[in-house]
Amino acid sequence: RDFRVGVVGAGMMGADHVKRITSTISGARVSAIVDPDEARLAAALEDAPGAKGYARIEDALDESAVDGVLIATPGFLHEQVLLPCLSAGLPILCEKPLTTDPESSWRVLEAEQATGRQLIQVGFMRRFDPEYRQLRELVANEQAGELLMLRCAHRNPAVPDSYQQESLINDSVVHEFDVVPWLAGSPIVSLEVKHARRNRLTPERLKEPILVLMELENGTLVDLEMNVSIQFGYQVTTEAVFDSGIARIGESHGMQLWHQGRSGVAEHADFTTRFATAYDNQVQTWVDAARQGTIAGPSAWDGYRVAVACQEGVASLLDGKPRTLDIPKTPAFYL
Ligand code: ISE
Structure with a gap:
């Protein structure tokens, strides 16, 4: 049944x-x-x-x-x-x-x-998105060499009233804190949050966009643009830099329309369709x-x-200082 x-x-x-x-x-x-x-x-x-x-x-x-x-x-x-x-x-x-x-x-x-x-x-x-899986496979099989850097962008058109400054980390960057180590096969050892000029379209209570820098145990460097007032649509992209090539995922695709003097592809409005x-x-x-x-x-x-990465991420969001992550050894139960 x-x-x-x-x-x-x-x-x-x-x-x-x-x-x-x-x-x-x-x-x-x-x-x-x-x-x-x-x-x-x-x-x-x-x-x-x-x-x-x-x-x-x-x-x-x-x-x-x-x-x-x-x-x-x-x-x-x-x-x-x-x-x-x-x-x-x-x-x-x-x-x-x-x-x-x-x-x-x-x-x-x-x-x-x-x-x-x-x-x-x-x-x-x-982790269940087809392009993320493909990129992880490329990292693992080293077809383009070793992974050196990841350049990530996580953009929302706008956010609901319940979204607070800490939500930038706890609600949004939380996804990269999981998927980046999974992609790269190496845990995050340190991170730092920087503020860009404030977007004038962001709600009064927020200060963003932010840039999150992460260093992984194997030396891979990661930068993430976290942006929640970008207006035009929902976009999550990653560019991976290898020894002898780059790969990009999350680019807009689908029907291209030439109309009224422009050409383009429709963008997602939110995560329910982007990650359907x-x-x-x-x-x-x-x-x-x-x-x-x-x-x-x-x-x-x-x-x-x-959760540990988010705690340190919020601390750095608030004071701008770099943080190292202190993660205990994986208990045998989870190996
Ligand atoms: C939301 O809660 C999500 O989980 C989305 O995947 C993320 O893109 C968004 O920024 C969050 O607010």
Whole structure:
């Protein structure tokens, strides 16, 4: 029978995942949606025939209504949803970040280890994007030589009112903190955040764009332009510099239109379309693995490492000083 997924949080990402599981993912269906906001809950339930609504995850667990849980609440609520789901021994796909600081991530690691097996996959979906996978393969096979530098750009047209200065790191750069070491095959050892001239179109409470510099253990240098008021569209690109070549991913593609004196290709408006394939691949892979009692993507340990990078990233965002990352040895449980 189908794997029954409980989606917790029916905001933008949660609602998107409900539609995805219902229409695209095979072998699974949404059996429960959890959200304390009645209007959001009712809207999401319309996209999931047969699913039941709950205000609290505990109520869905008490009724044994789910075989696995997809957590798509805001990050600060993740820990309180993760812990009861771990106690129930359920496979979990947790949207990024795992939690919003290293201490709470560490508590989650301990709770997961107490269950005796890895139950958590973290929603760093870029690892499931076809072009990111191709680039990782190019790094590994050294067809163009060794990787020397990565030049990344992460641009959003605008951000919601809930987005704060720290969100530049905790909500946005969090993706590069996961995907860069995965691409390069080497962990981040230090980082530094610099401010560009302030974009006059950014909301009053924000100061951006920023430039994040990272150094990896193997000497690869990484620069990232993080920009959340670029207006024109959503764009995430990477240029990789090798001994004897460069590679670019995330460039605009699709139909080119010559019209009214210009030529061009349509841009994405937000991440739900830019990373649609990545999200589809991620959720399908999670469902297939969960049915076998395993995970097949970024682990809670990856989530912990990223939480440490975010903590140092926020510190550097606030005082401009470089930071080194102090990550403990990977526990045997996660090897
Ligand atoms: C958002 O939360 C995401 O996860 C997107 O992938 C990212 O591009 C955006 O900047 C974040 O706010």
